[in-house]
Amino acid sequence: xxxxxxxxxxxxxxxxxxxxxxxxxxxxxxxxxxxxxxxxxxxxxxxxxxxxxxxxxxxxxxxxxxxxxxxxxxxxxxxxxxxxxxxxxxxxxxxxxxxxxxxxxxxxxxxxxx
Numbered sequence: 001x002x003x004x005x006x007x008x009x010x011x012x013x014x015x016x017x018x019x020x021x022x023x024x025x026x027x028x029x030x031x032x033x034x035x036x037x038x039x040x041x042x043x044x045x046x047x048x049x050x051x052x053x054x055x056x057x058x059x060x061x062x063x064x065x066x067x068x069x070x071x072x073x074x075x076x077x078x079x080x081x082x083x084x085x086x087x088x089x090x091x092x093x094x095x096x097x098x099x100x101x102x103x104x105x106x107x108x109x110x111x112x113x114x
């Protein structure tokens with residue numbers, strides 16, 4: 001990481017997480033779990049594979065790219081790792097698979113869950 005990435009990760013990302021973040025549970029396929037904070041975008045809806053009409057909720061989640069407070073981009077196992085996230089803000093969390101890493105940089109990682 002560059003000096004800017006390190007400073008952004010240590011200063012800006014926690015501030016954004018404090019203001020917009022929700023408590024999530026990350027469950028790697030290898031076992032175990034940990035509580036993290038992430039920003040959840042619930043706007044997306046995708047068609048269910050093999051259909052032309054059935055929608056399935058698809059969320060975009062951004063977390064710190066740190067093993068201590070978020071998830072390292074390099075540790076994500078798409079299709080195997082699970083994250084517990086509520087379908088509606090403030091609701092009860094449901095386990096959803098991490099299906100795709102959308103973006104990663106020195107300070108955060110954004111991925112899709114279904």
